[in-house]
Amino acid sequence: MQRTKDGIGFERPQIVEIRPRHRQTFRVAKKAHLTAEQMAKSQREISVSEFFAKNRHLLGFDNSSKALLTTIKEAVDNSLDACEEAGILPEIIVEIHQLEEDRYRVAIEDNGPGIVRAQIPNIFGKLLYGSKFHSRRQSRGQQGIGISAAGLYGQMTCGKGPRIWSKTKRGKMHAFEMQMDLTKNKALITKDEECAEWHRKQGTRFEIDIEASYKRGLRSVDDYIKQTAVSNPHAEIRYQPPTMEEHRVYERAVKDVPERADEIKPHPYGVELGELMKMLRNTNSRWLSGFLQEEFCRVGPKVAKEIIKEAGLGERSYPTRIAREEANKLYRAIQKTKISSPPTTCLSPIGEKRILEGLRKECDADFYSVSTRPPAVYRGNPFQIEVGIAWGKPGGDQLDVDAKGRIKKTKRKRTTDTEDLLGNADDTIRVLRFANRVPLLFQLSGCGFTKSVMQTSWKNYGLSQSKGALPVGSAVILIHMASVWVPFTSEAKEAIAPYPEILKEVKLALQEAGRKLGVHIRKGKKVASEFQKRSYIEKYLPHVGIGLQEILNISIEEREEVVEALRETMETTRKI
Amino acid sequence: MAAKKKVVKKVAKKVTKKVVKKTTKKTVAKKDAKKRTVGPAEKIGKKDLKSVALISIEEVATEVLTEAKKGRLPQMSMPQRNLANVTYDPKKGFFELKGNMKTRTLDVNSVKTFAQTLRLMSLAQDMVGDDDFATKREAYYVSKNWGEAKFNEQRESDTVLDDIEGMFSVKDVTREILRFVPEEHGGSVVGALTVIDRDPETGAEIRSDCAAMGSGAYTVPSSVDHLGFETTAEFIIAIETGGMFQRLNHHRYWRTANCILVEMGGVPTRATRRFVRRLAEGLKLPVYAFVDCDPYGICNIYRTLKVGSGQAAHVNKRFCVPTATYLGVTPQDIIDFGLEDATHPLLPVDIKRAKDALKNDPFFQSYPKWKKALKQMLTMGVRAEQQAFAKWGLNFVIEEYLPVKIKQAKKFLP
Numbered sequence: 005m006q007r008t009k010d011g012i013g014f015e016r017p018q019i020v021e022i023r024p025r026h027r028q029t030f031r032v033a034k035k036a037h038l039t040a041e042q043m044a045k046s047q048r049e050i051s052v053s054e055f056f057a058k059n060r061h062l063l064g065f066d067n068s069s070k071a072l073l074t075t076i077k078e079a080v081d082n083s084l085d086a087c088e089e090a091g092i093l094p095e096i097i098v099e100i101h102q103l104e105e106d107r108y109r110v111a112i113e114d115n116g117p118g119i120v121r122a123q124i125p126n127i128f129g130k131l132l133y134g135s136k137f138h139s140r141r142q143s144r145g146q147q148g149i150g151i152s153a154a155g156l157y158g159q160m161t162c163g164k165g166p167r168i169w170s171k172t173k174r175g176k177m178h179a180f181e182m183q184m185d186l187t188k189n190k191a192l193i194t195k196d197e198e199c200a201e202w203h204r205k206q207g208t209r210f211e212i213d214i215e216a217s218y219k220r221g222l223r224s225v226d227d228y229i230k231q232t233a234v235s236n237p238h239a240e241i242r243y244q245p246p247t248m249e250e251h252r253v254y255e256r257a258v259k260d261v262p263e264r265a266d267e268i269k270p271h272p273y274g275v276e277l278g279e280l281m282k283m284l285r286n287t288n289s290r291w292l293s294g295f296l297q298e299e300f301c302r303v304g305p306k307v308a309k310e311i312i313k314e315a316g317l318g319e320r321s322y323p324t325r326i327a328r329e330e331a332n333k334l335y336r337a338i339q340k341t342k343i344s345s346p347p348t349t350c351l352s353p354i355g356e357k358r359i360l361e362g363l364r365k366e367c368d369a370d371f372y373s374v375s376t377r378p379p380a381v382y383r384g385n386p387f388q389i390e391v392g393i394a395w396g397k398p399g400g401d402q403l404d405v406d407a408k409g410r411i412k413k414t415k416r417k418r419t420t421d422t423e424d425l426l427g428n429a430d431d432t433i434r435v436l437r438f439a440n441r442v443p444l445l446f447q448l449s450g451c452g453f454t455k456s457v458m459q460t461s462w463k464n465y466g467l468s469q470s471k472g473a474l475p476v477g478s479a480v481i482l483i484h485m486a487s488v489w490v491p492f493t494s495e496a497k498e499a500i501a502p503y504p505e506i507l508k509e510v511k512l513a514l515q516e517a518g519r520k521l522g523v524h525i526r527k528g529k530k531v532a533s534e535f536q537k538r539s540y541i542e543k544y545l546p547h548v549g550i551g552l553q554e555i556l557n558i559s560i561e562e563r564e565e566v567v568e569a570l571r572e573t574m575e576t577t578r579k580i
Numbered sequence: 581m582a583a584k585k586k587v588v589k590k591v592a593k594k595v596t597k598k599v600v601k602k603t604t605k606k607t608v609a610k611k612d613a614k615k616r617t618v619g620p621a622e623k624i625g626k627k628d629l630k631s632v633a634l635i636s637i638e639e640v641a642t643e644v645l646t647e648a649k650k651g652r653l654p655q656m657s658m659p660q661r662n663l664a665n666v667t668y669d670p671k672k673g674f675f676e677l678k679g680n681m682k683t684r685t686l687d688v689n690s691v692k693t694f695a696q697t698l699r700l701m702s703l704a705q706d707m708v709g710d711d712d713f714a715t716k717r718e719a720y721y722v723s724k725n726w727g728e729a730k731f732n733e734q735r736e737s738d739t740v741l742d743d744i745e746g747m748f749s750v751k752d753v754t755r756e757i758l759r760f761v762p763e764e765h766g767g768s769v770v771g772a773l774t775v776i777d778r779d780p781e782t783g784a785e786i787r788s789d790c791a792a793m794g795s796g797a798y799t800v801p802s803s804v805d806h807l808g809f810e811t812t813a814e815f816i817i818a819i820e821t822g823g824m825f826q827r828l829n830h831h832r833y834w835r836t837a838n839c840i841l842v843e844m845g846g847v848p849t850r851a852t853r854r855f856v857r858r859l860a861e862g863l864k865l866p867v868y869a870f871v872d873c874d875p876y877g878i879c880n881i882y883r884t885l886k887v888g889s890g891q892a893a894h895v896n897k898r899f900c901v902p903t904a905t906y907l908g909v910t911p912q913d914i915i916d917f918g919l920e921d922a923t924h925p926l927l928p929v930d931i932k933r934a935k936d937a938l939k940n941d942p943f944f945q946s947y948p949k950w951k952k953a954l955k956q957m958l959t960m961g962v963r964a965e966q967q968a969f970a971k972w973g974l975n976f977v978i979e980e981y982l983p984v985k986i987k988q989a990k991k992f993l994p
Binding site: 537540541544545547552554565569570573574 | 649653696
């Protein structure tokens with residue numbers, strides 16, 4: 005039993021040999037059979053880096069344009085996380101320079117707290133290393149794979165490891181170059197230079213050469229940056245695409261850093277048997293009762309007693325001595341006991357005001373509607389759903405009703421000329437999906453959010469929709485899920501798994517925002533039809549005047565006076 | 581053939597026997613038939629009505645003007661024009677409006693019609709003043725010069741014209757007085773009648789002898805109130821179809837029977853109704869209607885001739901012939917004259933029409949005899965045309981049917 009470490013990095017004793025015996029028995033006889041000892045020679049540990057090298061698509065590096073996006077996305081996520089944890093308003097620079105036809109240099113710079121020298125090779129060079137995997141707190145990153153995978157990808161495709169500039173508040177600016185060791189899942193710093201002045205007091209810059217291709221449109225880097233600006237209105241992002249001379253600046257719309265989310269202990273309902281056993285082994289508690297209260301949230305003496313009684317164990321049992329059978333009983337008992345929901349202080353939703361600001365800033369529309377659900381729980385993980393809708397492409401005619409009840413028509417100009425999130429009135433609406441403020445660009449149809457949008461009946465809210473499809477209309481629907489653990493369908497973090505609790509919350513939020521939208525659309529339709537009707541006044545009222553003039557031989561002045569009086573009366577007596 | 585004739589003669593004899601005694605008096609009157617005359621009807625009235633029309637038009641316009649200046653929405657009201665808004669009193673003899681009014685208030689939905697109404701009224705005002713006229717079609721084309729307010733179809737202008745007429749009907753002003761005339765010509769007339777007309781330009785008297793029309797006929801003009809009449813005839817037969825009219829005219833039936841024949845050609849036009857009315861009223865002639873035995877002939881043609889229509893109830897007073905009676909063809913005639921095998925089954929529309937009449941038409945509801953006759957038709961489930969008599973020979977209708985029927989004129993359906 006040599007393989008004592010699995011990929012995640014904790015002890016896994018008493019592993020039963022998985023390889024079934026019959027494989028050997030049924031092997032075709034022509035070649036010489038191998039003995040177990042011979043086989044053992046070719047059996048060795050697989051390094052995560054090696055695994056990645058062969059399975060890069062699992063992490064979002066399946067093709068060259070996606071690789072560019074994933075690299076930038078991982079770096080930006082890290083930068084935003086770091087700034088928020090340090091309570092800094094993020095200023096982020098994203099640069100893409102074309103080196104050769106299929107090679108690009110990507111640089112991401114932030115004004116975060118910087119990274120101490122000792123941690124640099126771990127953070128940027130080691131896969132599955134990070135602070136976020138074990139903590140139950142809301143953050144963008146989760147697994148600790150992303151940025152090192154990007155470095156690895158760069159090294160594999162262009163032969164050069166990542167370069168990092170970092171300055172902490174007190175320290176000096178350092179420039180590092182790294183080389184990654186694929187087999188040992190380790191990185192070596194090959195160059196470390198102290199640099200002179202930097203334009204920032206603190207921060208980090210990450211640079212890598214990768215094989216990539218730059219594209220525009222949906223699911224492009226441009227799209228990602230824009231959506232990130234929507235969900236992070238507190239961040240200022242300067243973006244330099246390879247095709248442009250100048251930075252494109254996404255301005256900051258709100259000036260406070262989102263509140264730092266608390267870290268919480270796991271909730272009993274969210275722990276599976278295997279994990280429960282691991283926790284039992286690793287705990288410092290000496291009593292079972294103490295273990296439950298220490299390691300889990302929402303478990304006090306009373307609840308602990310209840311669970312233990314249900315499991316038929318003793319309160320004073322020594323946790324590390326609990327065997328699999330008993331652990332199973334304990335697991336069952338937890339499911340049967342009523343435990344209150346986990347605390348929600350670990351969540352940091354974007355907030356209605358910020359969503360509104362974000363949408364306003366990046367998506368010019370006629371109407372916005374936002375709704376936030378109260379926190380809910382799936383599998384013991386607290387989460388919260390927020391929805392924002394932007395509707396109606398500005399431009400064309402705008403009808404306004406004044407205090408006297410008159411309708412005025414004004415031409416409205418389009419204010420933005422950049423890529424527009426809003427489609428045309430006969431397109432299907434656009435769904436912007438976010439998990440912990442990170443935009444999800446791929447696998448739209450496989451995502452639980454999309455499913456919820458389709459299951460909502462938008463006809464009630466003034467949008468047309470064919471059965472089981474996305475609604476049609478000039479609208480953008482933003483859905484954000486804040487959670488300590490977002491259930492992605494894959495490591496590439498592209499789609500949300502459709503847990504019924506999540507689908508339900510999303511639907512409720514959509515309905516609430518939809519209702520406000522419906523009121524607005526219906527009112528707009530009313531005003532438009534009223535305007536149409538009132539245009540008859542303009543058209544035909546003069547003929548009433550002519551008729552009167554002809555019959556009664558009145559003067560032109562008197563005729564105009566009468567027509568004006570009638571117009572006034574007709575317009576003011578109508579209600580909207 | 582011989583056998584058939586026998587049967588018919590038997591039937592006819594039966595019928596005649598019954599009536600002979602009672603009709604002797606009438607035969608006497610026939611001998612004393614005298615020439616009777618009547619002058620134009622409108623001489624006194626028209627001048628008045630002309631000024632009434634002009635004043636009414638100005639009144640409506642002034643009302644709109646003052647309401648507008650007061651900051652109120654002007655209104656126009658006119659009688660509702662449908663069968664539900666009419667009553668029938670057999671003593672008065674025509675459909676009368678119940679008095680339900682519809683009010684048109686100026687708003688976004690009515691502003692176009694409102695403008696069109698005023699502009700058509702202005703047109704009427706001009707025409708009354710200049711003694712000109714416009715057909716309904718011409719009025720429709722006049723509107724084409726109104727820009728946005730023009731009519732898109734003649735149906736629209738006809739409706740507005742009907743509204744205007746309804747509005748002024750309370751003052752006895754008709755469409756004809758407002759100088760809007762229908763382009764349909766009136767019916768054809770032959771018989772012992774002289775129509776006294778005037779030359780529109782010279783004013784000279786023109787006499788048309790309806791007995792001297794050869795194989796043609798005198799045509800009723802669209803306006804008949806200025807006509808005078810002279811006659812020696814004893815009664816009028818109003819005939820539904822041109823075919824039957826031609827047969828009776830060809831064989832000079834009007835001479836043998838000493839009568840006037842009027843061809844209605846389906847539902848009689850207003851002019852035809854007014855023409856017959858003036859003959860009936862001024863010359864004291866009885867009017868007999870001779871139409872197909874089907875719900876259309878009875879419920880539409882005959883009913884409209886006698887009491888007017890529900891749609892134009894506001895003008896019925898002058899445009900119907902309350903003294904008219906129903907000569908035939910009746911459902912009973914089908915049996916009496918052996919026409920059973922010359923009938924057609926009633927169509928669903930026929931059945932609906934008959935049932936509607938029984939249920940909603942105040943005229944038929946007032947006469948048990950009519951209810952009975954319509955029910956009889958529905959039970960028999962068949963209809964018979966005027967020309968069905970040709971089964972017994974082309975001139976059976978002249979030689980047998982009409983003489984037999986007219987002898988029992990007092991028994992005609994009301």
